[in-house]
Amino acid sequence: MSYDKVKQAKNISVGTKKVTKTVEQDKAVEVFVSKDADPRLTIKLVALCNQKGVPITYVDSMKMLGKACGIEVGAAVAAVVNE
Numbered sequence: 001m002s003y004d005k006v007k008q009a010k011n012i013s014v015g016t017k018k019v020t021k022t023v024e025q026d027k028a029v030e031v032f033v034s035k036d037a038d039p040r041l042t043i044k045l046v047a048l049c050n051q052k053g054v055p056i057t058y059v060d061s062m063k064m065l066g067k068a069c070g071i072e073v074g075a076a077v078a079a080v081v082n083e
Helices: 002-008 016-024 039-052 062-068
Strands: 011-016 028-034 056-057 077-081
Touching: 002 056, 002 062, 011 016, 011 056, 011 062, 016 028, 016 039, 016 077, 028 039, 028 062, 039 056, 039 077, 062 077
Parallel strands: 028 056
Antiparallel strands: 011 077, 028 077
16 A cells, blocks of 8 residues: 555655655655645645656545654655655
């Protein structure tokens, strides 16, 4: 499952601001977007990923994505970072 990729990644960015910055710097390998996140938070990031050619994986739950990232709250987006 997609959550396993996030759990196994050495470097991750969590949150729209951090992930957007990571994508802009061409450091994102793959971006994970929660289907239950507010589209107003994710639409610009999805467009940026499409523009930059970064693969997007949609996951079902913000809560599960947050858990996979090792945080106590839900995460709308996360990215595996290549550094």
